[in-house]
Amino acid sequence: MxxxxxxxxxxxxxxxxxxxxxxxxxxxxxxxxxxxxxxxxxxxxxxxxxxxxxxxAFSFQRGELTVDNGQHVYLRCCTAYRWFLDRIGGAELAPLQDRLDVPVVDLAKPEGRRLGRLRRDPLPVPLHLGRSLAAYPHLSLAERAAVGRAALALKGLDPADPALDSQDFGSWLAAHGQSARAIEALWDLVGVATLNAVAGDASLGLAAMVFKTGLLSDPGAADIGWAHVxxxxxxxxxxxxxxxxxxxxxxxxxxxxxxxxxxxxxxxxxxxxxxxxxxxxxxxxxxxxxxxxxxxxxxxxxxxxxGIGTAPILNVHVVYDRKVLARPFFAALGTRVQWVFDRTHASGLRSGQYLALSQSAAQDDIDLPVAELRRRYLPELERLIPGTRGAVPKDFFVTRERTATFAPAxxxxxxxxxxxxxxxxxxxxxxxxxxxxxxxxxxxxxxxxxxxxxxxxxxxxxxxxxxxxxxxxx
Missing domain, CATH: 3.50.50.60 (FAD/NAD(P)-binding domain)
Structure with missing residues (x-):
């Protein structure tokens, strides 16, 4: 040579x-x-x-903490990533929920903080989500019924149809009777986290693929998995x-x-x-x-x-001096906070609690100084998590992925x-x-x-x- x-x-x-x-x-x-x-x-x-x-999707050291640059989850329908975990010998380190269960905290109601859940029953599609949707407190009875009708219409779409790629998901939802509240409290709750875009900025083809595969294909398709290391x-x-x-x-x-x-x-x-x-x-x-x-x-x-654009994800990391949250994660409405995860054990933290906030489609916040983000997010966490009131934030930092994903426009x-x-x-x-x-x-x-x-x-x-x-x- x-x-x-x-x-x-x-x-x-x-x-x-x-x-x-x-x-x-x-x-x-x-x-x-x-x-x-x-x-x-x-x-x-x-x-x-x-x-x-x-x-x-990586980690780095910050003092005693091992920090993920951002919270990454997968679903049971992610068969290729599950194969990958098996291939590298890591499946047991990133287990799946036994059954989809997402706590959703809403701060938008006049009566104050309210908890709802999105969870499935051991029933065939689409009945597996019927009871959860019927009892979902963040939508009115009429909005819940409209969601069901839109889901049936969505099930009839072919995500591979090129015509769907040129349309935006938000317009399709509005045309199918979805209120602004329904889009925020359900469709964007799922869509922003998976697409990294709000409905109005997302391709209908990609959105149809996400919802058909994750929620309308198999009862367990949307069960959530994440790395416990x-x-x-x-x-x-x-x-x-x-x-x-x-x-x-x-x-x-x-x-x-x-x-x-x-x-x-x-x-x-x-x-x-x-x-x-x-x-x-x-x-x-x-x-x-x-x-x-x-x-x-x-x-x-x-x-x-x-011409393939990019979209940012901001991750806010807060270490408290005590345990403030009993749940492994939850989603939020009526606040700038989107998803909150407990990363205490995975990070190696020995005392207190470490929470990671995953903020997708974060164009408005991605370039703000840390001091401004701290001013914005800590009060929101106090509103969302009663246990944070009186707790001391021992550390506050952010990780920014300005080009985290391609933009699904x-x-x-x-x-x-x-x-x-x-x-x-x-x-x-x-x-x-x-x-x-x-x-x-x-x-x-x-x-x-x-x-x-x-x-x-x-x-x-x-x-x-x-x-x-x-x-x-x-």
């Missing part, structure tokens, strides 16, 4: 030349693609520019262990500077101080970074990638590319690609599977049987 180039020429067990691949990006999409390729006998190098794996334990430590066991060469702090096709049909990937040559490349990076690395002609209209579907490009051997992965899902951990894993599947087909390698087990569970 010359000029620092590295290849993978060793024969495999069948006597054929081993095929090789480079995966650029160590988020969930990249890790999934790397594992899938390695499981099929491909020699894989995974390159990540940051000092850790996990992409935008720091995300870094799953997406970095266990992921790296799985990659090592699969034979993947993993390099962090290795930012790719160029990707180019070679005359022999292979690919050259360059990082400072090294050049790698491979049969295939998977670009598992954000859309703008992918656009910068794409060689000419790889996509018909590469500028479309730049109307028309985004036509901008999202598939895994294959026009350049043979070059593939795309990332939650922003055409998975049919919004920007979730599920979408990221599915994109990695799609990219690996396309690459394996071109390389003449069989699919690993366990890779697509999640499709059978879907």
């Amino acid at each position: 010359n000029d620092g180039a590295r290849t993978a020429p060793a024969p495999d067990d069948g006597g054929r030349a081993a095929r090789s691949a480079v995966v650029v990006g160590g988020g969930l999409a990249g890790v999934t693609a790397a594992l899938a390729l390695a499981d099929a006998g491909v020699r894989v190098t995974l390159l990540e520019g940051r000092p850790r794996l996990g992409g935008l 720091p995300l870094g334990e799953l997406h970095d430590r266990l992921a790296r262990k799985a990659l090592d066991s699969a034979g993947v060469r993993t390099e962090v702090r290795s930012r790719v500077t160029s990707v180019s096709a070679m005359e022999n049909g292979g690919w050259r990937v360059e990082v400072p101080g090294e050049r790698l040559e491979s049969d295939a490349v998977v670009l598992a990076v954000p859309q703008r970074e992918a656009h910068a690395l794409l060689p000419p002609g790889a996509l018909d209209a590469p500028e479309r990638l730049l 109307p028309g985004v579907g036509r901008l999202r590319p598939g895994a294959r490009t026009k350049a043979p051997g070059l593939y795309l992965a990332g939650a922003w690609t055409a998975t049919g899902w919004p920007a979730t951990m599920e979408s990221a894993v599915r994109s990695g599977v799609s990219a690996a599947d396309a690459a394996l087909s071109a390389l003449g390698r069989p699919r690993p049987s366990r890779l697509f087990a999640f499709e059978e569970a879907a």
Whole structure:
């Protein structure tokens, strides 16, 4: 090898030349693609520019705390992410609820703080939510009935219909009898957390996919799961262990500077101080970074990638001197607070209680100074959680992901590319690609599977049987 180039020429067990691949990006999409390729006998190098794996679902240290950059949850219907957890040996560390149960605290009513719940019964769809909806105190009787009618209409939509992608969900809801209150207290309660946009800013196609899959497909589809350990334990430590066991060469702090096709049909990937040559490349990076690395002609209209907007998520972290909340989490209405999670045990905190507030579609707050956010959020927590009154906030800090997800705006579907490009051997992965899902951990894993599947087909390698087990569970 010359000029620092590295290849993978060793024969495999069948006597054929081993095929090789480079995966650029160590988020969930990249890790999934790397594992899938390695499981099929491909020699894989995974390159990540940051000092850790996990992409935008990671942990860091703050004194004695191990802090997740943001609260990430998944649903029982997220079969690909559940496969991923199994593949890295982390399923027991991120368990699912036995049954959907979401406490919802409302501060908007004149009579003051009121608690309701969204939970399912062991009945078939749509009866599984019937009793909960009928008793939901945050909507009037007429609004609850209208919600039921809209849900039935939503069930009849095809999320893959391109016409739905050009419409916004808010207008559709209004046309189907949904009041502003119903949108706030139910549709946006779910939609903002999953889509990272309010109904009026969200594609009807993506919204239909979320609600049909999560609430109208299977009684247990919306049961919630979340990591009971720091995300870094799953997406970095266990992921790296799985990659090592699969034979993947993993390099962090290795930012790719160029990707180019070679005359022999292979690919050259360059990082400072090294050049790698491979049969295939998977670009598992954000859309703008992918656009910068794409060689000419790889996509018909590469500028479309730049048309995929982004949306922020703000996370507010508060450590109190005592236990203030008995529930593991709750959602809120009538306040700027959206979702509150107890992260005490997962963070390693030994005394007091650590609450994390997840604020999606946070365009109005994302750039505010910490002092202003403290002034805004601490009084809201006192209104929501009686136990905080008299408790002392020992620490208050925020984490900001200004480009946390792609923006699920109307028309985004036509901008999202598939895994294959026009350049043979070059593939795309990332939650922003055409998975049919919004920007979730599920979408990221599915994109990695799609990219690996396309690459394996071109390389003449069989699919690993366990890779697509999640499709059978879907």
